[in-house]
Amino acid sequence: MDAKYKRVMIKLSGEALAGEQEFGIDPATVQQISESVKEVYVHDVEISVVVGGGNFWRGRQGFGMDKSTADYMGMLSTVLNALALQDALEQMGVPVRVQTAIEMKEIAEPYIKRKAMRHLEKRRVVIFAAGTGNPFFTTDTTAALRAAEIDADIILLAKNVDAVYDSDPAINPNAQKFDHLSYLDVINKGLKVMDSTAITLCMDNDIPILVFGLDNPDNILRAVNGEQIGTLIEGGN
Numbered sequence: 001m002d003a004k005y006k007r008v009m010i011k012l013s014g015e016a017l018a019g020e021q022e023f024g025i026d027p028a029t030v031q032q033i034s035e036s037v038k039e040v041y042v043h044d045v046e047i048s049v050v051v052g053g054g055n056f057w058r059g060r061q062g063f064g065m066d067k068s069t070a071d072y073m074g075m076l077s078t079v080l081n082a083l084a085l086q087d088a089l090e091q092m093g094v095p096v097r098v099q100t101a102i103e104m105k106e107i108a109e110p111y112i113k114r115k116a117m118r119h120l121e122k123r124r125v126v127i128f129a130a131g132t133g134n135p136f137f138t139t140d141t142t143a144a145l146r147a148a149e150i151d152a153d154i155i156l157l158a159k160n161v162d163a164v165y166d167s168d169p170a171i172n173p174n175a176q177k178f179d180h181l182s183y184l185d186v187i188n189k190g191l192k193v194m195d196s197t198a199i200t201l202c203m204d205n206d207i208p209i210l211v212f213g214l215d216n217p218d219n220i221l222r223a224v225n226g227e228q229i230g231t232l233i234e235g236g237n
């Protein structure tokens, strides 16, 4: 089976790692996600990953805090998740390199684009941690930025819903599901897929985004094979 996409950016939310417990790291869930990543890895796909940190801390939780400080706390929480994923993948025999946007050399490599590219070429999964290293930017924007830098074919945006809808399907049973959207559709319709900084970065750099659910563990592989799942965001109007 030949994968449609050869180099992918997988964006995982921090919450995805928490499983049912909704906080912290659920080892069984991390194991399951890592197995899904491995399934793609063995199909000769070059894999990069950006993981959020919302299972530990969200920048907007910092009520009354200095926004930058709250965001730095969020960046640190992504490092915890990156290390957990690295460990789980390596235990399955998948080589992984973690690179952090804020230097913490005792823990992981600093982010160096050329080194990241070399790791990918050498068949290592690269996990980008600590966001962009800047406050006021989300991990979705990190995924868009790193995808542009490493020339990824697509961003696989794994969510806890199976696609993009015109309203919340958990609240509105008549919510309409979109199979395909343009970047401008997402912005103009105010759809809460990614923040606008991330979407415009993808638009300006022609990086398609596939939004899909992690409910089915095979979905990452199906996405990489170009199966029609979730919502594909690309192109103009």
Ligand code: GTP
Pocket (backbone or CB within 6 Å): 097, 098, 104, 105, 106, 107, 108, 109, 110, 118, 119, 122
């Ligand atoms: P090649 O240069 O392609 O051989 O890549 P490599 O990652 O195998 O070699 P390198 O000697 O750069 O790294 C060996 C190990 O040390 C890998 O697990 C790296 O992730 C890790 N490593 C490299 N640089 C750093 C760093 O600055 N800090 C930490 N903590 N680990 C590092």
